[in-house]
Amino acid sequence: MKNTLFCLFIFCSVSTFAQNGITFKVEKLSKPEELLNLHSPNEIYESLILSDMDIEPYEIKEKNIKVPYHIIAKSESPDSLVSFGPNSFFNGMYQAYADHRPFVLSPDMIWLLISQGFARHINANQESMRNELVDFSGKLSLIVREDKKLEDPTLSWEEIFPQFTEQISQYAGNHLTELLTCNFSTTTSLEKVASEITIMEAVKPYFEFIIIRIVCGIPEITLEGTPEDWEKLLYKARGLKEYKLDWWISELEPLLEEFVKASKGEVNKDFWRNMFKYHSQKRYGAPNIIDGWIVKFFPYDKEGKRNNLKQLEGRNCLPDEIVKVDVKYQEVYGDAVKETPLEFWAGFIGLEQNSKTFALRPQIGWMVRKKDVNKEGLKSKLSADAQKDGWGSGINIRVKEFPAVLLELKEIKRLDIQFIDTIDIPDEISKIKIGSLNLHGKITKEGIERIKRLLPDTDIKINGSRSGSASFMTP
Incomplete structure (x- = not known):
């Protein structure tokens, strides 16, 4: 790729208002030559689990690794998606940048990125933020009762997640949970669940979650939603300042204000051209630099350290765009209790691809799996490597x-x-x-x-x- 910075997106000659959203031009570029490879949602979730275990796909056969996927439930998704592993949003934008593909954004996607950043802020500053969120020490158990078996296909996980956020509200206040929950005109049950799991991720230093069953380069951008949605997103983001996040939200405010303007048809082409920039350093072996404004949506790196909000050196430092929350599922048989450890996963799982326009749209998803508490997958890999x-x-x-x-x-x-x-x-x-x-x-x-x-x-x-x-x- 040339060092010269070039813009990401090709746009039509006029801004186009959809019923819920707007598509606007930024610059004219050549169209991509072909579609990207697609994968089934199940393949993507299994790949995400392998990545979480630090297992490469080829190692499964080569080292005879038996991977405990244990997927119990997952959100509905298109039949096939483009996948870039645990960073499908960021790397999908990079691919759009490189290939001149249009890109689609929604208030839910941007708010989920901000919420994930907020969750990492809380987890990186657990004790200093404790008094801002709760008034107790240690961890409290939040319990949800469920009458159906764990493997019952009719078990409605969409009804379980909000019961946890309702209980979180009792201790952390309605303001925080309402602030972090997706509630735009574009929000479906899918995005709402992803935001609810992200709330659980944010407060997991203070709570444990238990379910009990009593047995007996981008040519074009589409902003989904209405101008009111984007104004609401800006308002919600400002509400996070009170949680010692002024240093981050102040950087996001000018960006989110441009989202509001663009949703009304007031498109600042220079701003959108600078969404994603990628260029090489002259030093041999030095990582490539990414310094478009999208990096401001990633306040912490994968090790919990603050990013400088100006540039990223390579993409390996990014935290996963997937959050994972531990939950205990308990079946009570009289005096006996059978406990199954679970994990709730939520975030960006891939990108939906428009076969006609080549546009990429980040796909939000969630899944529930039995936790590999004994780390059998990791043990199998380490035993082979040893x-x-x-x-x-x-x-x-x-x-x-x-x-x-x-x-x-x-x-x-x-x-x-x-x-x-x-x-x-x-x-x-x-x-x-x-x-x-x-x-x-x-x-x-x-x-x-x-x-x-x-x-x-x-x-x-x-x-x-x-x-x-x-x-x-x-x-």
């Missing part, structure tokens, strides 16, 4: 804390761990036979000596130095 010791093979992970699942392995031929912050190795690692160990992160001299004592027969390198004797970093 037996490989060639260059670039073995177990290679980047983590904040040492994964407990590794302690279940008896032998690892090659283990490479990059810690986000401080190297933290448990004493139990001494029970594992490890051929070579390569660690990266902050560590003291005493910490290095401790690891050497735990693994006297292991070839150890810490921060590039064998046994760490000449190179260490203090916390």
